[in-house]
Amino acid sequence: MSPLVSLFLLHIVTASAAQLHPGYYLGTCPKAEAIVRDVMKKAFTKDPRSLASIMRFQFHDCFVNGCDASLLLDDTPTMLGEKLSLANINSLRSYEVIDEAKATLEKACPGVVSCADVIIMASRDAVALTGGPDWQVKLGRLDSLTASQEASDDVMPSPTSNATFLIDLFGKFNLSVKDLVALSGSHSIGKARCFSVMSR
Template sequence: MRGKVLYKMNYSPKSSGEKMMSHSGILLVLLLLSSVAAAALSLRRNFYLESCPEAEVIARDVLSGTMAGDARAAASVMRLQFHDCLVIGCDGSLLLDETAEMAGEKSALSNVNSLRSFQVIDEIKEALEKACPTLVSCADILIMAARDAVFLSGGPKWEVKLGRQDSLTASQEASNEIMPSPRANATSLIALFTKFNLSVQDLVALSGSHSIGKARCFSIVFRLYNQSGSGQPDPDIDSQYRVELDKLCPQGGDGNVTGDLDATPQRFDSQYYKDLVRGSGFLNSDQTLFALPQTRKYVEIFSKNQERFFKAFVQGMIKLGDLQSGKPGEIRRNCRVVNNISY
């Protein structure tokens, strides 16, 4: 079986700020398709049916209770699967707190001041530890929680494959090299997803995760006032939407102010794609999907057919969840630290 090499994505502030693929720097992590396939074979539906039959119900109930008091929790929890799985596979490495010996992924460029709701995973883990001690991995909790966040927000429901182990370490370096910037364009995103055997349709469908949630003004001020270093705004922004964004994110304003990622930020639906067709995508990495013919085709399909979007999204999430490092791990008792650390 052929090997799959992940190439380093170099960040160049002199360009449009995108992380681009470069053959000159080979990423420290070498994922062989054979090891990925072998690891994926150990995953299966109903993995905890005998050992912890209530595992998925417990996880969903905890998340549902959190969402009742925090509308953003669903989007925040769903994002965690993306940021975990794309970095050396779905192994819960994202959840590890930084130590004196290890730089954590939470502090990576695309994660710091951006990812949230880690405490929700802690609460699910605590509930599962009471019911089934040392049986359910944190990596599996991320997969279940992402699925449930979509379903509880009005999106599709699907069976998840479980049976992952938790990693013994994290890699901030790999996270910095892999995770795309909000400035990324469709071409660089296609190149990134291709490295993980994810298709153009997978890219556009999984970008639909932005059907729910918010993002910071910090992530878009460049496209409002200095796109590509030109001193001009992104010409693809709808004029009326631009007026709204100017009010929300004025030049020199508070970069931590948040804006809705689509017009229905608490409901998982196809509105995200309808917004892109109108030029009302919040992030550059979203709106750029309508600029490139390869990705525009799927944006238009999903904007007109929500069922097609849901089906493609589920397929993409399952493929994303199959990404595994093949490295040995453990079932952490605390998602933030490995088991050999006293706490």
């Protein structure tokens, strides 16, 4: 994992996050980051591919209405969640790793650590555990109570998107061509589904 990828992840996490800060849980759940890191280490031992999957969670969550864990919400009678959006259905995996981290945190510090922050910590740990850099993440996010399959379908890039489209899309989020290249490079770990590359 290149330093550019970690800088991209840091950029997308901190954009519009002025109230966030490192060590947010030191007073309320001091072992929060260690707990998440331990769960990620166990996931890596069990299935090395899970780390690539968790890295994708951060992008797929943050790109749609911000880093709010809306990606984790199931459908309800009045809401279609993001899990079944075109970019996520049969693509995102390892939800159980995030669930395990959250459950372990709930035992240690009930009702303290948000799912949104779990995704951020787990993604950072996935980068570090695959040999990339480690860094302090700013924490203090709140979880969303709503999700939007439509918003995910509208904004998430397709494997068939061309460079011009992707550059314009990332520009709408104040992300540069360098950010786009770094994120694309992060796809060099993990596995892809055949249909994602058949058109090329």
